[in-house]
Amino acid sequence: MSSYDLVILLRSDGTFCEELEEPDWQTKITGRYKKIKEGYFLEYMDSSVENDTITIEEDKEGYTSIYYGGTQMVKMDVANKVPSGFYKYSSASSSGGMGTGLIYVGTQRFEGYNFYDNGTFDRNSTGGVMVSGGGDGGGGIGGGSNSESSSSGKYTIKNGLLTLFNRDGSIEKHSFFYDADGGEDFMVALDGSIFFYEENEQLKSGEIHKNPDPVQPKIEPSTSDVTSAINVLQSVKTTHGGQAIDALKTLKAEVVISGMNFKVLLDNERHYIRLESLEPSFPYIEQLEGNSGWTYQNNSYNEMPAERINEMKLTFISGILGLQKKVLDKTKILETLEGGENLNLISAQISNEKTGYIINTLNNSLSATIIIKEDQKEVTYLSDFKMVGDLFLPYKETTVTNETTIEVFYKSYILNPTFTVAEWSKKR
Known part of the structure; x- marks a missing residue:
């Protein structure tokens, strides 16, 4: 979503x-x-x-x-008018599969409306599911249900019911409320989504005006004894499988995000990851091969952008895989924080990468994992844990940023499968 x-x-x-x-x-x-x-x-x-x-x-x-x-x-009024001007909505999110460090699938949506005093409107929007690199979309590769649309026509508004009469003859009905006292931060709620008002802004053809990147809070310096943090992570490791985590060499999974099915292959020895769409209408493959990679989309192969390669490589030092002995031995604890509701936070550094864990202190389990990029963070909450062999793994992950939330559902895991050469091959 x-x-x-x-x-x-x-x-x-x-x-x-x-x-x-x-x-x-x-x-x-x-x-x-x-x-x-x-x-x-x-x-x-x-x-x-x-x-x-x-x-x-x-x-x-x-x-x-x-x-x-x-x-x-913010208290809003039930609308019987639409103040003229430009209203924009934008969101972009990504999910790094931080519980198991498997996938990095995102959704994006940009939408803008111009409403005029003469009762007319125009609109542009883009959106869809994307398999992409970079939290800001840099180097990203769009795919899945990507779409672009524009429309114009006339509108009426009464008791919060906004009716759009499009030029193609179609009619849309939406809920619409606005903040009459918002001043410069004037907002409206359209179908339960928040749009921001910009006076006299004109929608350029095919262009959507994006919100600036949200400012994420920094983790405050720790006053706790960081020397015990590794021992805590060792206890968390025991909860989630102990030596079975160290023994995890390969993994296969099927996941669902925004209604789309993907297959994931992971080779922890070679640092290979393959993300492949199972949707006939969306042929897509993304494959990391150590320090390089490639993508397949629209019947064409391309080199994987360097930014995306670096993101996918985080798989092997974060989440469950971040608890492997070979990773913990290289982990430098940056800080620990004692939170409320039996939750503690540990932030760490492996080489030049920063990660974090939110620990449930009642049972020493992972409640969430954190990836920190340029002092911004994405928090992925883990739930629906089940035993898979000797591992205790989540079947649901909810990634939250300042502007959006996205859910990943795991349908199945296979631990330590033997892969064939064909499973890693390019399509013919």
Whole structure:
């Protein structure tokens, strides 16, 4: 998926809806809420979802802050007008498969609207699944469901229902809310995604204006005793398989991301990785071969960009493979931090690369792994652990950055398979 934005509609009848991208958002009920001293208590219809609270705080100067889901919220108006101007949305994310260090698949989406006072609009968008190098898209190779589109026409707006009448005769209906008091940081919520307003900005043909890269927080210096960190990692290693991690020479897996199936081959001895699409409509292969690599797309072979090669090589020093003896022996602990909720963080350096681990101290297991690039970090949360042979591996990974979230689901693992030459060969 492309983005993780949190937008909730509270109705006067005590119901609320969080699925504002759905066609029936006007009547759809996610749950019910009631006013409490702290703000609003949310009770979900789905019993598997934990109830939550929207907290409202007022400071001494009378300024009100709203918090929900760990995020500061902005109150928006139900729209009966669309302020003219340009609205942009952009997201780009990547998943390094940090639990096992297998894949680096991403999604991207860029979209922009111009709304005019005469009731007309125009729009441009690009997006899709990509197998790419570089968190900023540099050296990336687009693929999968990549698409570009543009449209224009007329629009109407009433009680938050935005109707677009496209010139090709099609009609679209969207939810639309806006922050009337946002000033320079004016935002709107369209189908539950946040778009930023830019006055008098014109959409150039085929061009989408991207948001600047988010500023990620730096890890603060440790005040803990770093000499014990290696012992902690050794305990984590024991939890996830101990010597079986050292014995992991080869691995085969099938994964699903954004509805697309991929096969992954990993040779830990030769430092080979092959990522191959299993989708007939998307023939794609990406293969690392030590310090070099190649890609196959659109019936054409190309050399793998150097940036992408360096990313894929991180596979062998991070995640589960980062707990191998040959890696731990070269690991320099940078800092340790004691967090809340029984979680500790260890950041480390192997050669010139920085990685990190978030440890569940109750059972000495991996809760998340971190990759640090140019003082920015991606955190991949690990869940749905199962025993695979003698290894304790995640079947779900959720990678979170400042602007997006992406999920990877593992369908199967095969440990230490014997590969044939044909499995690493180029297509004919």
